Amino acid sequence: MSMNPSSRQPITPLSVGNVVSTGLRLYRSHLKPYFSVAVFATLWIVLPILLIIPFVFLFVTQTLGLSALWLIIPLWLVIFLYCFSQYLTNSALISRLSFGELIDKPETVNIGRGQLNGRNWSFLFQGIVVGILLFSFYIICGIISFVIAGILGVALTFVNPIFGTIVSVVISVSIILLGMSWFYSRLWLAEVILAVEEGSQVIPSIGRSWELTQTSAFRIQGIFLVTFLVTLPIVIITGYLPQIPLFSMEQGSAIYLTVYILSLVLSFFGGAVTMPFWQAIKAVVYYDVRSRREGLGLQLRDWQSP
Amino acid sequence: MRFFNRVTLQTPESVELEFTLAGIGNRAYALLIDYLVWGLLLLGFFITWATFSSQLLEAIENLVGTNRQLELWLVAIQLLISFFIYVGYFVVFETLWQGQTPGKRFAKIRVICDDGKPLRLQQSTLRSLLRPVDDFFFLGVFFIVLGKREKRLGDLVAGTLVIQEEQAVASSSFPVSKEAETLATQLLIDADFSGMLPEDFAVIREYLQRRAAMIPAARAELSRQLAHQSKDVIALEKVPKGVTANQFLEAVYLAYQRQSSNL
Numbered sequence: 001m002s003m004n005p006s007s008r009q010p011i012t013p014l015s016v017g018n019v020v021s022t023g024l025r026l027y028r029s030h031l032k033p034y035f036s037v038a039v040f041a042t043l044w045i046v047l048p049i050l051l052i053i054p055f056v057f058l059f060v061t062q063t064l065g066l067s068a069l070w071l072i073i074p075l076w077l078v079i080f081l082y083c084f085s086q087y088l089t090n091s092a093l094i095s096r097l098s099f100g101e102l103i104d105k106p107e108t109v110n111i112g113r114g115q116l117n118g119r120n121w122s123f124l125f126q127g128i129v130v131g132i133l134l135f136s137f138y139i140i141c142g143i144i145s146f147v148i149a150g151i152l153g154v155a156l157t158f159v160n161p162i163f164g165t166i167v168s169v170v171i172s173v174s175i176i177l178l179g180m181s182w183f184y185s186r187l188w189l190a191e192v193i194l195a196v197e198e199g200s201q202v203i204p205s206i207g208r209s210w211e212l213t214q215t216s217a218f219r220i221q222g223i224f225l226v227t228f229l230v231t232l233p234i235v236i237i238t239g240y241l242p243q244i245p246l247f248s249m250e251q252g253s254a255i256y257l258t259v260y261i262l263s264l265v266l267s268f269f270g271g272a273v274t275m276p277f278w279q280a281i282k283a284v285v286y287y288d289v290r291s292r293r294e295g296l297g298l299q300l301r302d303w304q305s306p
Numbered sequence: 307m308r309f310f311n312r313v314t315l316q317t318p319e320s321v322e323l324e325f326t327l328a329g330i331g332n333r334a335y336a337l338l339i340d341y342l343v344w345g346l347l348l349l350g351f352f353i354t355w356a357t358f359s360s361q362l363l364e365a366i367e368n369l370v371g372t373n374r375q376l377e378l379w380l381v382a383i384q385l386l387i388s389f390f391i392y393v394g395y396f397v398v399f400e401t402l403w404q405g406q407t408p409g410k411r412f413a414k415i416r417v418i419c420d421d422g423k424p425l426r427l428q429q430s431t432l433r434s435l436l437r438p439v440d441d442f443f444f445l446g447v448f449f450i451v452l453g454k455r456e457k458r459l460g461d462l463v464a465g466t467l468v469i470q471e472e473q474a475v476a477s478s479s480f481p482v483s484k485e486a487e488t489l490a491t492q493l494l495i496d497a498d499f500s501g502m503l504p505e506d507f508a509v510i511r512e513y514l515q516r517r518a519a520m521i522p523a524a525r526a527e528l529s530r531q532l533a534h535q536s537k538d539v540i541a542l543e544k545v546p547k548g549v550t551a552n553q554f555l556e557a558v559y560l561a562y563q564r565q566s567s568n569l
Binding site: 215232 | 309310311328330331332333334335338413415444447448451470503505508509512513516521524525528531532535536
C-alpha cells in the first residue's frame with residue numbers, strides 16, 4: 001500500500017476512526033464555505049421561532065381576535081414547513097459538497113445549491129418519512145424492552161429488589177439505545193443519496209440507504225459514538241455551560257431573560273459549528289459504504305481521460 | 307483530496323520516514339476503549355480493596371478497638387493506589403508494548419518519539435501525567451483538532467507523535483476458479499504484461515478480495531468495467547470466448563503473479 005501516491009484515493013475501506021478523521025479534514029479544509037452554509041441553515045430554522053414573537057405580541061395586545069387564530073396557525077405552520085425544508089436542503093448541500101471533494105469532482109457552493117434548489121420539498125418529505133419510520137421503530141423497541149426488562153426485573157426481584165430494578169432499567173435503556181441507533185444508521189444515508197445521485201426519488205433513496213448499509217450498521221454506530229465524543233466539548237461549552245449562571249438568578253428578571261436569550265443564541269451557534277462535521281462524516285460514510293458494496297474508486301488508472 | 311494527514315520525519319541518520327498521523331477519530335476510539343478497560347480494572351481494584359479493608363478494620367477492631375486513624379490511612383492509600391493505576395495503566399502498556407495500550411492496539415495506532423524512535427519511560431510518564439488536563443478539560447481534543455501535527459498537551463511536553471500503523475497486506479483469501487488457471491497460462495503467452503503497473507495489480511487484487519461483500523448487480527457491472535480496462539492494459543486483442551468477467555480478472559491476477567515471480 002505504500003506504493004499508492006498520497007494524492008490517490010485509498011482503495012481499502014476506511015476504519016471507524018479514519019472516517020471521523022477524514023470528515024474532520026474535509027471540514028477544516030473547507031471551513032468557510034461549509035460553516036457559512038450551516039449558518040444559513042440555522043438562520044432558516046430560527047426564522048419561524050422568531051416569527052412567533054410578533055404573533056404572540058399582537059395576540060396578547062388584543063389587536064388580533066381569537067378568530068384570527070384560525071388563519072394564523074395554519075399560516076405559521078406553512079412557513080415553518082418551508083423553513084424546515086430549506087434547513088434540510090442546506091444541510092444536505094454540505095454533504096453533497098463533501099462527497100464531491102472525496103471523488104475529486106469538487107463543486108462550488110453556488111453550483112451545488114443550484115442543483116438542489118427545486119428539491120427542498122423532497123428533502124422535507126424524506127425527513128418526515130424517516131421521522132415516521134424512526135418513531136414506529138421506537139414504539140416497537142419500547143414494547144420489546146418493556147417486556148424483556150419486565151420479565152428480568154420480576155425474576156431478579158426475588159434475588160434482590162434494588163438489583164432487579166437497576167438491571168431492568170439498564171437493560172431497557174440499552175435495548176432502546178442500541179436498537180434505535182442501529183435502525184437510524186440504516187436510514188442515515190438517505191439524505192446524501194437524494195442530494196448526490198441523479199434522478200433519485202424520496203422512497204427509493206431510503207431503500208437504497210437500507211441496502212447500502214447492510215453490512216456496515218455496527219460500524220456506523222461506532223462512528224456515531226466517536227463523533228459524539230469529539231463534538232462533546234463544543235456541545236458542552238455552547239449548550240450547557242451558558243445555562244449554569246441561570247440557576248443562581250431569579251426567573252422573570254431582566255438579566256435572566258438576557259442570559260437565557262444569549263444561551264439560546266450560543267446553542268444555535270454551537271449547532272451551526274457541529275453541523276458541517278456531521279454532514280461531512282455522512283458523506284465519508286456514504287463514500288466508504290459505496291466503496292465496500294459497489295467498488296467505488298476501484299478503477300485501473302485511466303489513460304484515456306485527462 | 308488528501309485523505310490522510312502524513313508527516314515526514316528525519317532520523318538522526320538523515321533517513322526520511324513517512325508516517326500517517328492517527329487522527330482524532332482513531333485517538334478518540336482508542337481512548338474510549340482504554341477508559342473502559344481501565345474502568346473495569348479500577349472497579350476490580352475498588353471491590354478487592356473494599357473487601358480487604360473492611361476485613362482488616364474488623365480484625366483490628368477486635369484487637370484494639372475502633373481506630374479513626376487507620377480508616378483515614380486506608381482511604382489515603384486507596385486514593386494513592388488509584389492514582390498509580392490511572393497513570394500506571396498508560397505508562398506500563400505504552401512502555402512494554404512500544405507505544406500501544408489495549409485501546410490503541412484495537413484502533414491500530416501507536417505512540418512514537420518525534421524523531422521516529424520508539425517510546426521510552428520518561429516520555430510515557432510525561433504524557434500520562436498531563437492526561438487529566440487533556441481529558442477532563444477537553445483541551446486535548448482542541449489541541450489535536452487544531453494542531454498541525456495533532457499533538458495534545460502531553461504530546462507537546464513529551465515530544466511524541468501518534469501515528470497509524472502500517473497496514474500489512476493480508477494474504478489473499480479469495481477462491482480462484484479452474485477456468486481462470488487455464489486461462490492464465492494462455493494469457494501469459496497471448497498478452498503483454500509489461501504495461502501493467504503494480505497499482506493496477508493492487509486494484510484487481512482488491513476487487514477479487516472484496517467482491518463477496520458487494521451488491522450483486524454492482525459487482526457484475528464493476529467486473530465488466532475492470533475486465534475491459536485490464537484487456538486494454540495487457541494489450542489483448544480479443545476477449546476469449548465463454549469467459550466471464552470475473553474469471554478473466556482472476557486469470558489476469560494469476561498471470562501477473564506468475565510473471566513477476568518469474569522475473
